[in-house]
Amino acid sequence: MSADITQDESVDIKANLAQVSRQIASLIQQHQRVTDSVRLLAVSKTKPLAALEAAYHAGQRAFGENYVQEAVDKCQALAHLSGIEWHFIGPIQSNKSRLIAETMHWVHSVDREKIALRLNDQRPVGLPPLNVCIQVNISGEESKSGVALSQLDAMVTFIARLPNLRLRGLMAIPAPQANHMAQCAVYAPLQQAFIELSKSDSMIDTLSIGMSGDLSAAIQSGSTMVRVGTAIFGERDYSAKA
Template identity: 65%
Template sequence: MTTIAERFAAVTAELRAAEIAVGRATGCVRLLAVSKTKPAADVAAAYRWGQRHFGENYLQEALIKQQALSAFAISWHFIGPIQSNKTKPIAQHFAWVHSVDRLKIAERLSEQRPDYLPPLNVCLQVNISGEASKSGVALAELPALVEQVAKLPRLRLRGVMAIPEPQSDYAAQCQPYRSLCSAVQALNLPGLDTLSYGMSGDLRAAVAEGSTLVRIGTALFGERSSLR
């Protein structure tokens, strides 16, 4: 049976190869381990091999794992849809939020971020493929939302996140990421340093088109459990 250590080594090697293939600096793309539905023991195993950033979709599940792993110096990222009644615990217990898609949510996160914690790192989710089933701000509306969120006092706007419609063709995978990267560059805001996109199936395309953070789950932890 393949171990987490072996998967971690394989994923890291693939990521480094993707960077080299397009002439990017080794290590410039961060790995976010998506640990949703996985037990705290799996997170601890990946941590022992050097992984420090973990992404969770489900709030209650994440809070249980955070308590169990409180002795570990983990940077927790919330990457799932955000309901208004969940913003307070998210603001209190995470270092990053990748799925901010409207001003109301950003305002609540800012208001509810404790003063004793550093500003909450946030990315704005962009619905880059225009899918009705997905959350996210339209690309044309991104500049206005950036301007509004950047003014909120307890947030640090870091960049954007996107999950485009799946494509098997490499060129088709590259196109939405290229459009999003260009749009972020056009904003010309130095603080926007994070392009959170790319998963196992389109990692090479994401790295080629400027991703600074890729989200990997199954390739690192194995098939997901249905247990929540």
């Protein structure tokens, strides 16, 4: 990861954050949601530390990372930034679960009992429970991670027994859809499942859906946390990935 960005790039990040925040606020109003009911997760994978610092100094606190070692390195390098919050949103390999359990505040991509158990057992003593979301495969794609909606209740019950995890909600990354109506249709069963879960447990308050291409549909469908990267930081350079 490159260590530096230009002053102009820093200014651009601040302006981009403001623009994305305005867009979210406008969609909240358009879809008659409660003001400030949707959090912005800045997806910072492959981006240099200086870009994250620029976003932090512009007021952003929650950052999402997809690659374990990159996430850990950034967490350690930016530990001096008070209130910064690290969300792991990528696939989890068993041999990397300890690093995630030791450093992250949130994990959005819990999709197997084995991973949930490892994160629970590897969460260090003295740290608060790890906030987790269950990733749900709502498009039925074999190539996508996530539990089927039919398996959700069993996964919820399993996680509820793990003292070092705190179930906060659901996450999904659906297949691209042709239009807004189709996006909402795909999200509808997940939204209903989230509503039912949140009725039974007051700690379940997070529906992590929505990216740049489907922000409007996600917010209409009850999203409480949207994941935006390129619109804030610019195009990603995967050659720079740690």
